[in-house]
Amino acid sequence: MNASPNKVTIDLSALKYNLLKIRELVGKETRIMGIVKSDAYGHGLIPIARELEKLHIDSLGVDYISEAIKLRTGGVKTPVVVLLGISTPQESKNVVDYKLTPVIFDLDSARMLSEEGKKSGKTITAYLKIDTGMGRLGIDFQETGLFLKQLMGIKGIKIEGLFSHLSSADQQDNTFTKTQIKNFKDAISVSCKLGIELTMNNLANSAGIMRYKETHFDLVRPGIMLYGGLPCPGFADPPPLRGVMTFCSSVVQVREVEHGTPISYGRTFYTDGSRKIAIISAGYADGLSRSMSNKGQVLIHGQKTRIIGRICMNLTIADVTPIKGVKRGDRVFFLGMEKGNTITVDDMARWADTISYEALCSIGSRNKREYINEKEISQDS
Ligand SMILES: Cc1ncc(COP(=O)(O)O)c(C=O)c1O
Structure with a gap:
């Protein structure tokens, strides 16, 4: 870890x-x-x-x-x-x-x-x-x-x-x-x-x-259901389940960049117009799949926005042009819910062309875990 x-x-x-x-x-x-x-x-x-x-x-x-x-x-x-x-x-x-x-x-x-x-x-x-x-x-x-x-x-x-x-x-x-x-x-x-x-x-x-x-x-013998994931992205008619894991990171820098700016390794993305970009302190070493490069999304201030360019070992870049007031230190959800918007593990799995199991194992094993709402369970049972 x-x-x-x-x-x-x-x-x-x-x-x-x-x-x-x-x-x-x-x-x-x-x-x-x-x-x-x-x-x-x-x-x-x-x-x-x-x-x-x-x-x-x-x-x-x-x-x-x-x-x-x-x-x-x-x-x-x-x-x-x-x-x-x-x-x-x-x-x-x-x-x-x-x-x-x-x-x-x-x-x-x-x-x-x-x-x-x-x-x-x-x-x-x-x-x-x-x-x-x-x-x-x-x-x-x-x-x-x-x-x-x-x-x-x-x-x-x-x-x-x-x-x-x-x-x-x-x-x-x-x-x-x-x-x-x-x-x-x-x-x-x-x-x-x-x-x-x-x-x-x-x-x-x-x-x-x-x-x-x-x-x-x-x-x-349930596994993935217990954790709120589905057996595959797009699994038909699931019962309501709640994601057990959330994963958040933070913004380390916000930059204004011009039209045509190449973003990240290999220049797989060029900005289409002048954009505001956020550099986020998580990457594939933190369990994010590199296959989400140019496909995945993040939640900032409760709004979904796209990941641009390649995901790096410990950094990811998001286009935050549509989101007002993003600044260094702001919280970024790769997995979770904020202000009524959600990124599920099955969303992540779909973007990465994998399954929720793999996404949960790789994020969960590489980051500090904090447990919440334990008391509620102890009192209820
Ligand atoms: C033998 C066995 N039983 C049950 C499960 C749980 O499967 P699932 O997570 O799809 O519910 C697994 C997981 O792979 C398994 O290997």
Whole structure:
């Protein structure tokens, strides 16, 4: 993280609002696993996990054992699911010691967990990762029966539920998602026929939660929705969500420049008429995507205005000709709301030709974070 004056603000009341929206969508019976991997998508692992715990989230999902240990040593008691499972005996010991729930997708890790369980006399509760079409981690859904039969020969492992991931639920065309749902249901019925009782089957990410009720099963796994972002820019008919992160910087210089003045590296922009420009103290080293050069916008005095020229390592230039009285030290929002105007993370993602996930992770990990509205949550819950 750099030592810049730029600031990320995390609004914990927005996190609460988004979780309530998710609860409304999935209903009371469906459990919720809040995905807090990658430093809670740049929002801060421990503060976000603590708030979600206060809000009675059912479980938390992280990628690595190291993140799970951070949660436990940070005082988080909620069940923690390790999405990438374990790969060494030490990690399987960590599962027992820190009371973690791993995801399993091969027999080797199941054996390691079983060994560790035997030593401590404990049954290890885990999820079984099935690939229903994502083409990533997991066992092929058609091999569910075979795998489970082998797993039944390994003592001390209890599978709570099948776990799979959707690849295309954000897209308008629902054909592939319907196929994944069918494959998942097939895998569940094979498991039932083997007499395995599954109570925590789960498939839905944020896009699944918002668009396909039939993906909710026993448990859903929202990530981006919790943080107020969408699975892709232009995602159709989202529920109302509130951005949790804002990012602001400040003006370091205001200049009047003549018609035809080249702006920034590579002279990709020449002023069209005499203009007033603001030089802002944030750039790609602070997490802004360079792809927003000549495309993105900022909010100054609550007004949106365009970014001109290339975004530099720690500086960005905006055309402030239409905005009265801009001066050195004025606040500039790259992400957030001011005087009723908003730049959302999905706006940023669209300008940068990326997704909100990437924008949040890169801004959140590179700047000082301040948390607000924590009290309100503590009092309410
Ligand atoms: C396995 C798994 N489940 C759930 C999620 C959450 O997805 P989203 O942020 O789209 O809700 C992710 C994120 O990539 C994931 O990898």
